[in-house]
Amino acid sequence: MAASSTLPVVVPALLLLLASAFAPATAASPSKRPTHQPLLFPVGLAPLHQKQWSGRYATAAVTASAAAATDNGTANPFTAHYFLQELDHFTFTPNSSHVFSQKYLLNDTFWRRKPTAGPLFVYTGNEGEIEWFTTNTGFMFDIAPEFGALLVFIEHRFYGESMPFGDGPYSSPDTLGYLTSTQALADFAVLITSLKQNLSAVDAPVVVFGGSYGGMLAAWFRLKYPHVAMGAVASSAPILQFDDITPWSSFYDAVSQDFKSESPNCFSVIKAVWDVLDDRGFNHTGLLELSKTFRACKTVQSADSLSNWLWNAFTYTAMVDYPTPANFMMNLPAYPVKEMCKIIDSFPAGADVVDKAFAAASLYYNYTGDQKCFQVEGDDDPHDLDGWGWQACTEMVMPMTVSNESMFPPDSFNYENMSEDCLLYYGVRPRMHWITTEYGGHKIDKVLKKFGSNIIFSNGMRDPWSRGGVLKNISSSIIALVTEKGAHHLDLRSATKDDPDWVVEQRRQEVEIIRGWIDQYNKDIEQMWQ
């Protein structure tokens, strides 16, 4: 395959900074919320007026259907509440005092109120409906009883129901301009502080939890608001995926490595499919043929859509390569990468690579077998880009390239092009280096060696986002818990009877560390009253 600059390369959800909040275009159930139609915005070089989007720095959407599922099938009850939040914490302009209802969920089943109030375990919501994260963070429910913890899940502004200007879609910087991570962190601080006062629990310790972008927020929250949260569990939080801290090709190299480790043949088949698709999809006849092969509900308009569809399947499957059956992104069996590769390897050697790749991808999109055809090309409503797409085009600039060694078509990254695309699409230019200016990241081991405390960075190395995470202990209380076989915030999921020992052990360590934080905190508070 030729150099990326000449290719209509599909670099789809990759960019979708945080795939955790992403559901691909096809197999989605009907969304209850119009702003959460699942969408893909693939296609590197396709014109933006076609409502496609240059994948490297695009985009995410959450299916409401996913929010309905729980991660181990059991019901984890919560009640919904709303907090009047100010629009802009950092100015006093006339708009700043506009208020909106920020949603949060509570579960006080396990909360110990006496003799001293049990901790608040707070999920710092990321880019999607809070129910979705709540039902996929069973770990918090699992450990709440032994800590006597109150569970709080706060929805991130501009997602779910927490829409500052009423029901969307929003498409203008006038409204979306207030969707930033710093405002979200301040929302959390204000809400938690107010909640503790209302509960007469100002002295109760607060531990924040988050996965993916939510994990980044949890870690940053502990660093920026140590007086509000005394500890943070940041799972699969790629806080080092910015600037040049992590090599730009590492994400797709990691995806590729996941497949190669299961089967070199599987890797080679996938690596070969992209050129074939490009060749065959060059004219209408070819696209018709391919549409049949891919069981597309409608004839596809571009081979890029097919590449993108495959690309997402492989990438997300690597992310959610869990050791047990799970339904986070999609309903999938245990170790789905291995299963995909089994499918590819089961074909006769001479079979068509496109057939092989399609069959493998079908595991992702149709494991349950209920899809009669696939919506290969996404929804037409560009406003579904609201949310993560906006964040990726403003603050969350995570440069990614695709190396020659990966199983994907090579691709480069260019700040100027990205900036122009964002200006065209959203009317805004990214602040390319803002995240590292605001939160740091460069030389993090030196900076935090004697600054900060009580953070767990957990990662599983099967998850390509792990490469942008903190993988080594920074100090005695800023700890990296890494598992070789874990995937995207696996540790935050509910325990199941089939969990392998290494994830049981990872969660046990987390509980032990959190208990250490809380014991120390309570000792300090006791001293205060003596």
Next chain:
Amino acid sequence: MAASSTLPVVVPALLLLLASAFAPATAASPSKRPTHQPLLFPVGLAPLHQKQWSGRYATAAVTASAAAATDNGTANPFTAHYFLQELDHFTFTPNSSHVFSQKYLLNDTFWRRKPTAGPLFVYTGNEGEIEWFTTNTGFMFDIAPEFGALLVFIEHRFYGESMPFGDGPYSSPDTLGYLTSTQALADFAVLITSLKQNLSAVDAPVVVFGGSYGGMLAAWFRLKYPHVAMGAVASSAPILQFDDITPWSSFYDAVSQDFKSESPNCFSVIKAVWDVLDDRGFNHTGLLELSKTFRACKTVQSADSLSNWLWNAFTYTAMVDYPTPANFMMNLPAYPVKEMCKIIDSFPAGADVVDKAFAAASLYYNYTGDQKCFQVEGDDDPHDLDGWGWQACTEMVMPMTVSNESMFPPDSFNYENMSEDCLLYYGVRPRMHWITTEYGGHKIDKVLKKFGSNIIFSNGMRDPWSRGGVLKNISSSIIALVTEKGAHHLDLRSATKDDPDWVVEQRRQEVEIIRGWIDQYNKDIEQMWQ
């Protein structure tokens, strides 16, 4: 004296959160900058349309003339530079990318560039022209040679020349809304990061320095941006003067204590003067008489103005009760509180208390003897309130009361009244508890015991602001350096031949601690390259 609610009590500059940036109304030289006319906004209950201002939470202005002086009379050269700064770091609204020129001063005389770059010593500018702080922070110049340090003094947005919307005055939340401490800290982060890149000194350590509000900013900057500054010297920084962390009456109790400690008679005379002024100034004849006694350039309209004038003299003199002659607020002799009390005590016992108080206050306003009359009532232009007055009415809510035990007329503080006043005057309501939500403060010893490092909180107990400062070590590297006889950020002033041993020792300790930070930092950096 009756309860404060019935009194037109003058509680003047007290409120002016940070008197360091305050110059009273009278003895000022002509300002070069129209926005820097010295002004007082006294008078508790006077109608706001009279362009007076409820003192408890008002206001500060800096004289340009002060900026021309240096704190030990020697020239400390610097060059002026301008940085294009974005208006709003925390949103991407259309206004956010508006840029303005932020002024900063450089002195590279002492900067060592090889073999490794010497540190950057950065002053985090507070509420006034940056030249004024630069020339009153001789300590940085004094210690730069031994550290091979580059000196940088950054002007705070909306002060001096760093006016985002061109020359003021500004009076509307549309413009002033962007004047917040969080934006100012982000300005510092962006500017320092950019400057280091431009100087090819990204690995050079940065230590921030600040006094008063600038000291608060320095401490908060280290806490929020540890990846930008590896240490902070926060002198006379009352970061605990918020909410109910510090008793509300402590500031004026401390002022009173300064006078009482010099002479109980002095304290009693001042305590007695307020009722007398109120009684005599009740009618026009009385005001005429008093205007003569006070050598007012114009007949005063209200006894409050006279009370306010005295109040400021006593309060600011307590703040700048330096052990050597100095010209920070005003030209004053060494230990000016003692000198004031000597004046009062030198009167015959039966002399008029007003005469005594006036004579004492004249030390403050006219030590050099060149004032023929006094501008007791301030400038009429309400727009001079821009700046600190705005900050005090938005974020910087430092409740203060005056106790019965103080030498001032008792006064209370009421959040609701303040909020209404701010709404009337600025069209904005304060966020009463925002500072502690954003920066903490409650239980700071517990919160920072194992979080954060490399901060010096220095205070002198003669300075009434010391009561809201950090007066005890929090950890082995968050250190409180307290002197019994020091005044408002005395340690940041140039060394003089007459400095008492205790301030020499305080500065020596600071140098030793800073050297420890930098040595450790350089070791860490060296390891990185090994």
